[in-house]
Amino acid sequence: MTEMLTRAPGDGTIASSYSLAKPYGVATCHPHFGELLQGAFAVEKGGHHRTVRALVSVHMPHANGSQAHAILEPSRMGKFVPQVGRTGVQVKPNHFYKCELAARLALDAFGMRNMAAKLEVRTMVPEGAGMGSSTSGVVASIRAIARSVAAYRGSRVLLAPHLQAKLAVAAEHACDSLMFDCTSSTILFAHRMGKVVQVFNGPLPQMYILGFDTGAANSGIGTDRLPRARYSRDQIAAFGCALAVLERAISEQSVALAGRVATFSAIQSESALQNPLKKPKFDELLRIKEDIGSAGIVVAHSGTVAGLIFDPNLPDLRSRMDEAKAAIGRLGFDIRCTFSTPY
Amino acid sequence: MAHTLSDTVDAHAPLKIVSLRPENLAAIDFRVMKVFPAFNIIESGLRDGTIGPNTTIVETSSGTMALGLAIVCMQFSLKLHIFGDRAIEPPLKRTIEELGAEVHLVEATASDANVQHLRKKALLDFMERTGATWSRQYDNLGNHFSYARPAAEAMRRFGKIDVLVATVGSGGSSCGLAHYCRAFFPEMRLVGIDTFGSVLFGQPASRRDLRGLGNSILPGNLFHDAFDEIHWLGANEAYQAAHRLHRETSLKRGPTSGAAYLVAKWYAEQSPKSKVLAVFPDDSNRYEHNVYDPTWMRANGYQAALAAAEPVLVRHPLQADRGWCRFNWSRRSLTEVIDYQPSPN
Structure with missing residues (x-):
């Protein structure tokens, strides 16, 4: 050298x-738009379990x-x-x-x-x-x-x-997984170690996301000073299940299953044992998701944006998304973007 | 050490998800399901210091939890005393003893209504004398955590689960599996299987011929409001179902697995669009000389022709009396269900 x-x-x-x-x-x-999944995962190494913080980014390629x-x-x-x-x-x-x-x-x-x-x-x-x-x-x-x-x-x-x-x-000190190609595989990334924890065999299914900002009024969150969320033993066990559902979502290329993982992760972010990051009007968001037939809610686990996930193959996608925009607008959140991910 | 132990757990319960017919039906084929809670309870006890290297573990069990604990305690070199009844027959007793545990049998017939109380009294007397530690399978929250990995495996292999059908004994596997599946599929229906004379779902304690499910005490691990529907099966129904499972799938398992198969298959046929997952907790080792022995079956009056082929819908748990009954529990608490007076007819 x-x-x-x-x-x-x-x-x-x-x-x-x-x-x-x-x-x-x-x-x-x-950039990316929050995380499909972020939490603490029990990783087995030499017969011992270690808890590793990791995430699956929602890329905006x-x-x-x-x-x-x-x-x-x-x-x-x-x-x-x-x-x-x-x-x-x-x-x-x-x-x-x-x-x-x-x-x-x-x-x-x-x-x-x-x-x-x-x-x-x-x-x-x-x-x-x-x-x-x-x-x-x-x-x-x-x-x-x-x-x-x-x-x-x-x-x-x-x-x-x-x-x-x-x-x-x-x-x-902590970074997102933007440097990895999101179009051929999905990775679970340990954002505080800069290491790939798990590689999934394929990209996330193609999703349309209606993105909005839940905290524009508070001018964002200083992610560096954000105390890290601590999860219960029960939550860590459930994060292990999330990886299984995600694996299935990827192998079936199922937006419905990927949406379930996203909503699960958003709920964990709301209800972490310590330092949860609560999004305003989260329960209303869940209701809108149900009413409109969105597959799930994706949130920034250290930020203010959130989005509704849609299957691009929904027959009446346009009208559903328009309906969603109106409903989100009524909650007082600014619509930020509509985008396709991971390609 | 920990490494060989997880290998051992995998060897006893490889967590196979088996696809069955009709195609919307599958089962978690545990074989020795209770190694999961046994491992979790002992391991977390060791981690938080409530169990030390010289601790003596005690537990009440009619069989499978005893075997699970014997496997795990042997691996951790912990002393184990089991307080059981005659449901622990000599071959199983020898198996547990060969793993280094001691088995104390209370003087009660396996089907006696108060067997759980007698076992518990013997256990408490022993604890008082020796200062042993009770693993408390019925009230230990570690029991729930044990089912996260099986739930993950089921969702990995089967995808979305619409109906989960599980026999209920401690509430650990049924409520534990449902808890982790519902983190993703909150609408999933949980169907519990109990037996007549078990107190789990609102019946008074009485003689039970079918063992391996049901209970004569109410475990703390049982969350009634997790259940959408409850089925009660008699011994003959479960025994015949085990034979049916064997004949139709080649899987030779115990009557609790048979019970789960019977009810799950009924659901799968009723609603072909729903994906139904059955929980098979046990293998056939303990049943070769009874349920799988035609002489024994005949001598005890268990005949295929006498078994109910369809569930009867009842409007209150007390109306469930024999054969095969089902009841819409509707995620209610036990008191809500018991206090509800069904209108006549």
């Missing part, structure tokens, strides 16, 4: 010449998330550490410190410990809604750095989703 550094120019000739293109990379990452531009700056070689302000990464906007850290960690991972960079991140994702604003920015940053490194070296850089996850969790 260090030979890359010694071969790097670093003598300022490139940096001093404005006419030469700098090693540059642009990359994006889509068609939506604009974050875009990052990265430029390596060989003229500013130095001794950098993954510590805000000492990363050698100039980030815009400058309060995007998680992206700054992620960029540093990515450079280190590619063996470019002394390389400085400029990073600019633009995000369309609202903060605190539970749509992955920080992870989409962090993942876009990591990807942009990888591309700039590739441009700098003039060779391909392989950026495995597992590496993105490891870097993202190192940068922000």
